[in-house]
Amino acid sequence: MLNRYPLWKYLLILLVVLVGLIYSLPNLFPEDPAVQISSDGGDFSLDERRLDRLESSLADADIDIQSVERDANSVLIRLNNPDDQIQARDMISESLGDGYVVALNLAQSTPAWLESLAASPMTLGLDLRGGVHFLLEVDMEAAVKQRLEVNASAMRETLRDERIRYRNTEVVDRSIHMDFMNAEDRDQARQLISRDFPNLEYANLERDRGAGLSMTLTDAAVKEIQDYAINQNLTTLRNRVNELGVAEPLVQRQGPARIVVELPGVQDTAAAKRIVGATANLEFRLEARPDTPESETESYAFRNQEGRTANLMRDVIITGDSVSNANRSFDQNGRPQVNINLDGTGGTLMNRATRTNIGRNMAVLFIEHKTRERTVLEDGKETVVRTPYTERSIISLATIQSALGNSFRITGLDSPTEAADLALLLRSGSLAAPIYFAQERTIGPSLGAKNIERGIFSVIVGGLLVVAFMLIRYKAFGVIANLALAVNLVLLVAAMSLLGATLTLPGIAGIVLTLGMAVDANVLIFERIREELRTGLSAQQAIHAGYERAVTSIVDANITTLLVALILFSIGTGPVKGFAVTLSLGILTSMFTGIMVSRALVNLSIGGKPVKKLWI
Template sequence: MINKYPLWKYLLILMVVAMGVIYALPNLYPDDPAVQLAPQRGSVQITERHLSQVTRALDNANIEYFGQDIENNNGIIRFKSDDDQLKAKTLIQEALGEDFVVALNLAPTTPQWLMDLGAGPMKLGLDLRGGVHFLMEVDMKEALSQRNEVYISEMKTLLRSERLRYRRISREEGTIRVLFTNEEYLSKAKTVIRSEFPDFVQTEKVEGENLYLDLKLSDKAARDIEDYAVKQNLTTLRNRVNELGVSEPLVQRQGRNRIVIELPGVQDTAAAKRILGATANLEFRLEAASDAGTLDTEEYPFRDSASRRATLERDIIITGNSVSNAQSSFDENSQPQVNIDLDTQGGKLMNRATRNNIRRRMAVLFVEHKVKTRVIETEGEKIEQRIPYVEKHIISLATIQSALGNSFRITGLDSPSESSELALLLRAGSLAAPIYFVEERTIGPSLGKENIELGINSVQIGMAFVVLFMLAYYRLFGLIANVALSANLILLAALMSMMSATLTLPGIAGIVLTLGMAVDANVLIFSRIKEEMQNGASPQMAIHAGFERAFVTIFDANLTTLLVAVILFAVGTGPVKGFAVTLSLGIITSMFTAIMVTRALVNVTHGGRQLKKLSI
């Protein structure tokens, strides 16, 4: 019998639509405006005392709130309106002081039974939900400085292996200066260094009895190092963003030495800044011998006690750049530690250094590049001046009991949160050069409210026009198409929620376009049915031929559009990807609803009946 589905196909369609309804439901429960409280340092705990302090300040200011909670050392206080949320943010920050970060946030209201099924609302992009926007600048001068330090270490090794005696190697204003004892050594060193380090321009200088060989990187080599620093920092920042678990982030280069980062849904700027801007690294050095010269040693304080100090060799065994994996855990005394795996080259260097220095002590030096901001007044204008500086502290100084290999552990950390953060930074990769925040913007949820309302209105208006047109032109079949269109929107919302896809303002434009494309397939089918009726076919045969013969046209049209959407997603960024996601998913759901759901409804209403005419 034509125009009849087997029972299993009806059940399959019902099951798909029912699942779509369940996973689309969380989108009907909007998030509550909230304020998040977080400590500046991981060692500080949010307690009920802090919440009481905040609620007293809110009560005194007559700001309505509800549902204060503490979860994962973060306090959440919910509000009934965005206006109350914005007023409360400033008030709470004043009440708690600078030791805490107070940030705008959105608290979920999805019922627990839906969350137990794995259902949750779709994520909103930066333009709808808000988030943080950072503009960061790479310190090019420090990038060259750090690279020159590596060159100095390599040159020392080279000159020693060639038995060319020198008094010292120093770095002055971007120039590496080597002081030799006589002209013969200087002449031989020039040849050796030119062979191994061709990127340096050499200049001889004589100052009294001192013979100097000045080495300066060529302009091209310097530009290459600077370009590498930006690219490496870009890669590292992307890895750190991935570790944060942010959906649809934007991390891209801007100009010669700047990087733009946008993190939708992230309102805790302190946590984001702490992870993204951290230039922490590790250096592994041997403790200096008692008779070592002052030019070959440096003294550093311990991190847990500034009064304790140790003298270390200047030569670095390895840095955090050699770390291939790092995981935080606890030692046998339940103290936090970081388990480290080195890459092949790092493992070789560590093994060689420790094998030849058993019973000597090795230090783990924690290196942080920081910046102080000072406001200076010039010609009546106040200008912020950034002063970069480096802090180095010893976090561990242990005796080498046996040769180490590719795996070992670091102890001496203050808290589990510190070990987790250090492991994350090492795992994501260290920055090739210090990076500083030039611009920082927190885009609150209230800023996206108007965009959401306008987007919903556009979907509603677009759907209303489509529904009215289909009812007026195709009557009963138009009603069937409208039911299928509603199912299409439900399935689209469910798919985006299940896939954790991010909805952006361009994505809403893709949904509006999907509305027209979804009924476009029905228009082709209904027009084909009309044509078959005009050619003398019976109503049942016209329905059968309309669906069968229009399928190829519908499939071809949607396939080409899907290919374009996939290409847009592959080569596009930001807003283009948001549009491509909703367009791609909309094509898939519209194919299902326009062909399967519409056909099932037509079969139920018209299949197996003696029809003389159709209401189409």
């Protein structure tokens, strides 16, 4: 019998539609405006009495609180009115004072029964949900200097192994200067070093006493170092952002020395800056012996012990770059520590250094690059001048009891939060060069809400125009096409929610385009049915021929568009990818609804029945 599906096809379509309804439902429950209270670096502590006073003061200011939720690291205060968010944040910040971060937030309100089915709303992009936008600048000169200092350390080790005497080493601009006792030692050192460092230009220096050697990086080597620095920083920042658990962040290069970081949904800018902008790294060095020449030692203060210092060797055993994994834990006395695993090269270097220095102290040097900002007047305009500086302090000084390998631990940390942050920074990788915040912008949830309203309005207008056209053009069959269109929208939203795709303003444009394209399949089918009717076929035969013969054209047209969407996704960034995602998913769902769902509706309504005239 024509125009009849087997039972399993109806059941399959019904199952797909039911799953789509369930997983699209969370999007009907809007996020609640909220204020989040967290710690500004230390352990979080906010007693119940103080929290009760905060609630009372908010109530006195006519700020309607929906609920208060507390966990180990923060307090979330849900509000009923988004217009109260800023006032509530300011009041709480003033009441709590320093030591706390009070940030705007949006809290999910998905019912528990939907959450038990792993159903959650679509992730919203920065332009819809709000969040933070950072423009970071990479210090290229510091990248070159750091590479030269590493090279200088390797050179000193090589010269000591070959018993070639040198007096001091200095890094100046893009060069390394070394002094020797005589020209013979210098020439021997030059021949040895040039074999390991061919990317340097060598020149002899005249000295009043002894002889000098200058080693300067070539322009090609400098460019290579700078490219490596920004690419390594991109990788490290992506790892850090992933550790933060931000959905669909944007981390991309902008120009020769800048990186853009966008974190949708993050309103706690202090926490984001602490992790994203931290340029902390570690160096493991031996403590200097009393008879070590001053030119080979450096003195550093302890991080949290005022007045205490130690002399360390200038040579570095390993840096944080050799860390393959790091996790926070606690020692037998309940004090925080960081367990570290090294890669193969780092483990070998650590073992080589410690097995010959048992009984000697080894220090963990914490290095952090920061900037001081001051405002100056230039040509009558205020300009922010940033002065970079580096803080180095010892966080641990322990005696080597036995040869160390790939695993050991760092103690002497102040708090579990400090240990967790240090472990995260080491685990995600160190920065190849310091970065500074050139621009910081926070997009509030209220602006995102306006964009969502406008986006929904555009979808409604586009949908209504399509619905009106189909009803006017195809009458009863237009109703079937519109029902299939509604199913298509439900399935598209459900697919984006299930896949965790991020919805942005360009993504909404993709949905509007999908609504227009979704009826293309039905237009092709219905026009083919009209043609078959004009050739004299019966109603049932025309319907069967229309669906069967239009499938090839439908698949061909949609696959072509799908390939374009995939290309856009592969080569595009940010907004272009958001558009490509919704367009791709929309093509797949529209093919399903246009071919299978609409035919199922036709089969159920008139399939197999004697029909003399079709309202099409």
